[in-house]
Amino acid sequence: MSRFFDLVTKPAREIGGYEPGVPTRSVAPEPHLIRLDSNENPLGPSPRAIEAMQRALAETHAYPDNDCTALAAKLSELHAAPTEQIMVTPGSTGMISLLCHTLLAPGLNAVTSEKSFIVYGMAVRATGAELIATPTKNDGFNLAAILAAVNRNTRLVFLANPNNPTGTLLDANELDRFIAEIPGHVVVVLDEAYFEFAAHFAERRKVEYSRSLRHLGQGASVVVLRTFSKAHGLAGLRIGYGLGPAELLSYCRRMQDTYSVSSVAQAAAISALDDDDHVTRSVSHNAEQASSLSTGLLELGFKVTPTWANFIYCDLRQDAAAISQRLRAEGISVRPLGAWGAQNCIRVSIGTAQQNEKFLDAMRQIPPTTSSQSG
Ligand SMILES: Cc1ncc(COP(=O)(O)O)c(C=O)c1O
Known part of the structure; x- marks a missing residue:
């Protein structure tokens, strides 16, 4: 050809x-x-992030901090999680891709729902693994169907909460049961790219939105994804992060491209976190x-x-x-x-x-x- x-x-x-x-x-x-x-x-973008980026430009002859030390420390304080459980990546899609390259290979699979974030399939298939997508229920994830689709070759489950493109939310109690039942060889990715919007809606609607970090704190095999692309308005910078078990992240760090998060993005994210x-x-x-x-x-x-x-x-x-x-x-x-x-x-x-x-x-x-x- x-x-x-x-x-x-x-x-x-x-x-x-x-x-x-x-x-x-x-x-x-x-x-x-x-x-x-x-x-x-x-x-x-966050105006404070714009100021930080302007300041950071004068230092762009230097390579960035590969470990994103200052940002990780700030996130560690914010989420009350040790820095070993935090990994900063070029967008949260960077973390999705790293998880796939660290956990998947031909013969293995990841499970998600139909009508979900299109990048899951791309990242999974790039490793030669298979993506299993179960039918939706009321336009959202059907957790029972996902659990039933998991097999001994499954390594990852992707749950977008809220889901893109349907905008639906997972029920926190149902998610608790799901995490309790998921077999030990499967890592559950709780993708909370729209966290700030969902948390705000949840407050208005008097609904509990997410207990994701509690699951992580209790030792569950979950990786929580967050991003600066949405509420902070920094999509063009490409910076996000994952919170997950320290050992799993240590393997992901080995697979990460060197200097993959720019110094300008790190500076912007640090200031964006202060821009309530x-x-x-x-x-x-x-x-x-x-x-x-x-x-x-x-x-x-x-x-x-x-x-x-x-x-x-x-x-x-x-x-x-x-x-x-x-x-x-x-x-x-x-x-x-x-x-x-x-x-x-x-x-x-x-x-x-x-x-x-x-x-x-x-x-x-x-x-x-x-x-x-x-x-
Ligand atoms: C569910 C979901 N996860 C992750 C992302 C990716 O965000 P990022 O810009 O951090 O890579 C998006 C972006 O649209 C999304 O909808």
Whole structure:
């Protein structure tokens, strides 16, 4: 077929690449495009992080601290966990990939749900292992199905909480039972990329959201993922972290690329952790806009799944790819979810009030269908 097809590994030949929301942003920026496709923070980066980055720029001739010592110490204090249980990575996807390379190989597998974070499958298949995806229940994870799918070759289970793209939350009690029942040879990844948004919703809705760190403290084989990409508004910097058993992380550290987290990202993250104002503003804004966006879509006759994150999963009851194209022509980018097996659904990130209003205006031009066929 080509010069290298027979030379590269089987996984490299077979996995499809990740399709970003708007691929050519920096090459051909579209200043007026309303980007509601990548679950970014519409309020921008933490201002304190911006100041820290500006200061850090003068030192970028030097390699970064490979161990992210200062950031790990700060996270250790924040989470009351020893630094050995903390690993900083280029985005939380960096931790997903490291876990896969440390625990998986051909013949082994990882289990997750259908309609979940697309990167799980890519990271698993890159190691030659198999991804088993169980059907959803009420648009969320079916923990009983996941438990039933686990076998002696399973090493990882990925649970996105809240889930992307459906925005659903796991029930904390059900998760307790799941962790108690999962066999000892399986590491459970509790992906809390949207932690701050979910915690805020949970407070408003008087629901207990997450006991993930308690599970870790009690010695469970769990790795908790957090990121600076969402509430802190630093997605372009690529910095996140995992909290997990010290021994497992020590193996992951051996597999990590040297200097993979830049000094600018480390400086920004340290200051972002002190920027409570920005996080508070971001999560409150998100909750208010989630409410008006959901109401707007419901009033138009579309089906909306209540969200715990910074995006909305919406069933348009008609071909979502065509609608997304139409929106794109009007300068609005959303995610059609055909690749997730939800042909009639979109995921729309919660933007500024003005962006959301423009999106709803565009949606008002789309007649809802009465077909009960949902994606
Ligand atoms: C469930 C989930 N986990 C992890 C991530 C990745 O975040 P990061 O930017 O930290 O790699 C995302 C990003 O959209 C996500 O939706």
